Amino acid sequence: MEKMRNKITNALSDFLFEYETPRQVLVRNRRVGVVCRLIQLGVLGYIIGWVFIYEKGYQSTDTAISTTLTKMKGVGYTNVDGMEKIWDVADYVFPPQGDASFVVMTNYIITEGQSLGKCPELPGKHNCTKNADCEGGSYKRTGHGTMTGVCNDTTKTCEVQAWCPVENDHHIPDPPLLLSAENFTLFIKNSVTFPLFGITRSNLVEGIDSKYISKCLYHPETAPLCPIFSLGDIVRISGFNFETIAKVGGAIGIVVDWLCNFDLDVRHCKPEYSFHGLYRNPDETDKFRASVGYNFRYARHYIENGVQKRTLFKAFGIRIEVITHSLARKFDIIPTLTAIGSGVGIFGVATVVCDLVLLYLLPKREFYKNMKFKYTETQNQVWSSSRPGLAPSLVQTILHYYTGY
C-alpha cells in the first residue's frame, strides 16, 4: 500500500518536473541550408503576410440582420392630348408603404372605363376570317378573355368575353409620360445588426443628422454618405439611359455595403452605396449592357351607375431593390489559433523537402542517414546498421514527416 502510493507520487513528480524535447541533427551544409531557410521564409511570409495581414485570419466574421425603409418624394406632371395630370407619391409608387423593393412608375398605357362584356380582340395575334376560327369557350395564351365563337366582321378578330374594350399595348408612349421622374428623390433608411458582436448600425451614421439630410443629395465623391438619392443619378450610375429605362422599364439594385472592422472604432463602420442594373442577359453580345424592360398591370375598380368598371394600367417603371450586403470582422482567439496551428503544420513541409535533398541527392547522403536514423534489431528480423542503403525509402521519408516526427 505504502509502496503503491510512493510509486504514484513518484510517477506524478516525474511527470511534473521533467519534459521532453526532440533530439536534432544540426546539418551544416550551405546548399541544403539555404533551400531550407528560403522555404521556411516563404511559409512564414504566407502565414503572416497573407493569412494574417491580407486575409485578416485573426478575426471572426459575421453577416448582419438588416432592415430597410424607403421613401420617395417628388411630383410628376403629364400632359396627354391636352389633358393635364399630376402624379404624386400615392400614385406612382408600388407598394405605397416604403418597402425595400418597390416600383416607380415612369410610363403607362391606360385603358379607361373597362367593363365586363363581349368585344373583339385586338388586330394582330387573334385574326379570323370566319366563326369557326374562334373556338367558343377556349382562350389563347396571349388573349384577353374567353372566345365566344364569333368572328367580328369589322376588325376581323375573334370576339372574346373580357374586360371591354381590351387593352391596346401595341404602342408604348415615347417619350415616357413621367419623364419628370428623373428629379424624384429616394430616401433610404437602412439598419444592420451583427448578432455575433451585438452591434447595431444605421446608415444615418455620426454626422448624418436631420439638418444635413434636409439639404444633401447623394454624390459618389462629394456626398457618399447622404441617404437621399436622385432617381436620375441612380439610373445613370447603373449605366442606363434614363429616357430608355423610363420608357420600357427596368430593374436596378441599390447595394448598401457594410464592410466593418470592429477592431477599429465603431464609427468607422459606414455604408457604401453602389448601383447595378439587374437581370442582365448573358447571351447579349455586349456583356455589360444592362437588359431593360419591366412592366406590370394594375387596375382601379369603381362603380359607375351601378355597373362595375375598372381603369387598367399597364405600368412601365423602375423597379428598385435595396439590397444590404454586410460583413463584419473582429479579433477572435479561435480563428487566430486555428490559423497559427495549421500554419505550424505547413511549416513542417520545408524540412521534408530539405531532407529529401539531404538523404537522396547529396554525395554524402549515407553519412547524413547515419546521423539522422538509428536502427533497432529485433529477434524476427536481424538488420545490421551497416546496411543503411536499403533503409528509408522515398515514400517513407515523405510519410514520416507528415506524422510530425
Added chain:
Amino acid sequence: MEKMRNKITNALSDFLFEYETPRQVLVRNRRVGVVCRLIQLGVLGYIIGWVFIYEKGYQSTDTAISTTLTKMKGVGYTNVDGMEKIWDVADYVFPPQGDASFVVMTNYIITEGQSLGKCPELPGKHNCTKNADCEGGSYKRTGHGTMTGVCNDTTKTCEVQAWCPVENDHHIPDPPLLLSAENFTLFIKNSVTFPLFGITRSNLVEGIDSKYISKCLYHPETAPLCPIFSLGDIVRISGFNFETIAKVGGAIGIVVDWLCNFDLDVRHCKPEYSFHGLYRNPDETDKFRASVGYNFRYARHYIENGVQKRTLFKAFGIRIEVITHSLARKFDIIPTLTAIGSGVGIFGVATVVCDLVLLYLLPKREFYKNMKFKYTETQNQVWSSSRPGLAPSLVQTILHYYTGY
C-alpha cells in the same frame, strides 16, 4: 566593435547555412509497423478522399445576393349564378408588381356594397336572447364591429356597428371559382451575384433565349431550365391536389438552387428548381402531408351617391414564395493550406498509438525506451539511466506526442 560585427555575421551565416532535422529511431517490428502504417493510411485517406475530394476542402465558399422578378399570365373565368366574370392578372395577383412572394387568388367570398352602419351579426358565434347579452361599446374577438347593445329579434344575434351587411364566410365555394388558375403560367427571372468571386448569373442561362422561352414550359425532366411554370404543375410537384389547394388556399415555396463550382466553366453554373409545400404541421399524423389553408381579406372602396362603400373579398389562393438558395465554390489557397496543415497535425496521432504499443505492450519495451529516450541528470535530482522503468508514464507519453515532439 569589430568583434561584435563578426559575431553577428557568424550567427547569421550559421543560421542561413544550416538547418535542423530530428533524429529518429527506425523501429523494425512487424506488428507495430503494420499497425502504424494502417493508421497513417487511414488518416491519409481521410484527408485526401474525404476532406479534399468529397467535401472539396480546397475551395472557399460564398453565398449569393439574389433578386427575383415574377410575372403571371392567364385569364380566368367565373360563372356565379349566371353572372359571368373575367379575371386577369390585374385582378388575381397580389401584389401586382411581380415580387418574389405573391398570391394567386383561386377562390373568394365576395360581400358587395358594404357601407358603414348598424346591422346584426351572423348567426352562430354571437347569439343573444335579450339586449343585456350584447354589452354596448365592447366587441368580441371574432366579431365584425362594436356592439350597440341591442339584440336583433329576427336573427337573434347582437347588433354591431360595422361594414354592413357583415361578411358571411360559413360556406366556401366548392368547386373553387377560379379552378382555371391551373393553366396560368408563372415566369421567373432570377439573378444571383457572388460578391467574393465577382460573378453574376441569371436563370436565363446560355441557350435559354427569348425564342426558347416563348414556347417552353417547365418540366422536371424534359425542360428543367425553362423559367415558365404552369401553376397546376407547381402544385402537383409540391404534392398537393390542385382542387383542394385552390379551394382553401395554401403556400408553396419554389426553391431556385444555385450550386456552382467556379473551378469549372461558368456555363455549368445552372439553377435547379424544386417545389415544396410550406408550413407543414409536425403534429399531423402523416408527416409529409402538406398543410393547406391560406386566405386574406382585401377591399375595393368606392363612392356611390355620395356614400362611401366597399366590396370586401375574402380571398383564398396559392401563396408562392420564390426562394433563392445558393452556394458557390472556387479553389482558394487558404482553405487548402489550412486543410493540409491541420491534416499534418492529425497525422501525428498514428505515431502516438504505435509508440504506446511499442513502449508499454511489447516484451522488449525496455530496449525501445532506451533507444528512444536519453535522460539528463541535474544537480538537484540524480537519476541513473539504469532506472528507465520508472520514467515515461503513460500520460506523459501521450502528452509529449501532442506537443509535436
Added chain:
Amino acid sequence: MEKMRNKITNALSDFLFEYETPRQVLVRNRRVGVVCRLIQLGVLGYIIGWVFIYEKGYQSTDTAISTTLTKMKGVGYTNVDGMEKIWDVADYVFPPQGDASFVVMTNYIITEGQSLGKCPELPGKHNCTKNADCEGGSYKRTGHGTMTGVCNDTTKTCEVQAWCPVENDHHIPDPPLLLSAENFTLFIKNSVTFPLFGITRSNLVEGIDSKYISKCLYHPETAPLCPIFSLGDIVRISGFNFETIAKVGGAIGIVVDWLCNFDLDVRHCKPEYSFHGLYRNPDETDKFRASVGYNFRYARHYIENGVQKRTLFKAFGIRIEVITHSLARKFDIIPTLTAIGSGVGIFGVATVVCDLVLLYLLPKREFYKNMKFKYTETQNQVWSSSRPGLAPSLVQTILHYYTGY
C-alpha cells in the same frame, strides 16, 4: 530482373514492417518541467474547454431558408367629429396578403374628394406676395404640384396644379384615431429549413396545436411559444410607449430566433421571440431610446359624376418586420478533426518556450545543448563540436520549432 523485383519487394516490406519515432531528450529539471507542463495544460484546457465544449468546435453550422406568414385580427373604431367609422383588417393592414413585413395603420390624416385642378398651396413653406414669386412650370421639393405662376391673394401662397384641395398635414390627430389597435392580435407562421441537415421546423412546434392557439396569447414567461401576439405587448416589450408610436408611427422588428443543436432531439429546436425598435439614431443623447416616426401616403381612386377623384390618406402606423435568425449545429467529423489537428500544432508552442528557457537561461545550458543537438561536419565547413557556444541562435531555435521538428 529478378534482382530488381527483389529490391522492390524488400523496400516495400521495409516500409510496411517498420516505422519511425523521434528520439527525445527527457530533461529532468524542476523549473523548466513545471513551466512546460503548465503551458501544455493551458493549451489542452483551451482546446477541450473552449474550442470543444464552449464554442462547440466539433459541430458544423448551417443557417436556414425561412418563410413567414402573418395574419392580423381585430376591429378598430374611430369617431371623428361625430362621424363613426369601423376599421377592419382589409382597411388597416398594408399589404393585405400577410407578408413578413407589413404596416398596421394606427393614425391618419384624410383628405377626401381630391380632384385634379388648380388651388393655392398651404400657408407656410410656399408663401408669396406677387405672381413673380411663383415661377410658372417649376415646382418646389416640398410642394404638391407644378406652380401656375399665380400668387393667390387670399392665402398669400403660390397656386399649383395639383390634386385639389392639397393635403394639410400640419396637425397630426392626437390622441391617435385608432388607439384601439392596442388590442389587435398578430398571428405568425414561421418555417425554417436547414438544407445541410435536411431538417424543417415550424414555429407551431410540438404541443402548439390549433386548440392551444385558439386560446393563447404570447407572454415572455408564461407563454413563450404562443404564436399570437397582442400589438400592445409587442410595442411595450420593444420599449415604446404605445400612444406615442400609434400617433407618429414607428418600426418594430420581431426576431424569431432559431438556435438549434441537432445532436439533441429535434424537439428541442424551438423558436425564441424578441422585439426591437428599428432604425435607432446613434446621434441621440439616449442611445437606447428608439426613434419614432413612420408614415406613408396612399390613395383610393374613384369616379364621381364622371370626374376622377381620390381620397388621400397620410397613414401613420406600426411597421412590423418579422425577421428570422437561425443557426443550427450538428456533430461533423471535419470541423472536429480540423480543430484537433490545429490544436496539435498549437501544442508545440509549449516546448518552444521551455527550450528557450533550457538553452538560453539555465546555467547548465551548454550541457543541454549538447544533449539535444548533434552537429555534422562537412568538407566545406569544418566545425568542432567543442564550439557549441556559437551555434543555435535564438531566431533559429524559435524557427526550428515551428517546423515541427
